[in-house]
Amino acid sequence: MPPSRRLIPALTLVLLAVAAAVAGVLLPLAARGGTPPAATATVDGLTAVPGAAEWALMDGHHMDGQGYQMPSQMMPGAPEGDDMRLRVPMTLTNTGTATRDFDLAGEFSLAGGHAADPVPLRADTFGSLARLGPGSSVTGALYFDLAKPAAADPPMYLIWRHEGREHRLAVNLPGTTTDHSHL
Secondary structure, eight states: OOHHHHHHHHHHHHHHHHHHHHHHHHHHHHHHTSSOOBSOEEETTEEEEEOBOEEOOOEEOOTTSOOEEOOTTTSTTSOOTTOEEEEEEEEEEEOSSSOEEOOHHHHEEEEOTTOSSOEEOOEESSTTOOEEOTTOEEEEEEEEEEOOOOTTSOOOEEEEEETTEEEEEEOBOTTSOOOOTTO
């Protein structure tokens, strides 16, 4: 058999391996409905930039320095069961020339971790603010109640649905992976 014909099975095997690797990256993205989360997103002049997230301290009684998770019945509005409260700082900026409306509770949810469905916004520090004038910016926090993800769980990300478009924003939780390549 000529040397060129011996290369055909080897080249075919290499091409199949490359195709499988590409499919292994692209198919999970398609199944989740899009590209990996970004650091920022802009829709029609309104830009959302999340900051470094952190778990809110909801423990009590520190006589021995250890503390314990405060039961929800002792703190109305506290997370229930094994859920913890995640604080995600958020800056919204209007870079456009017109006033921009937004609805935090209706637009933001949290996905990833081991939650099967997106987690709705529990609270925020933006108050009743629902619009920004041209050139204006506001920083506040979004709060979500969920169980802490395990190390093997996929990274968490914000889902921002604004003006009929959906964006995924990376949640930077110090001490965890921020690799969103497997989403």
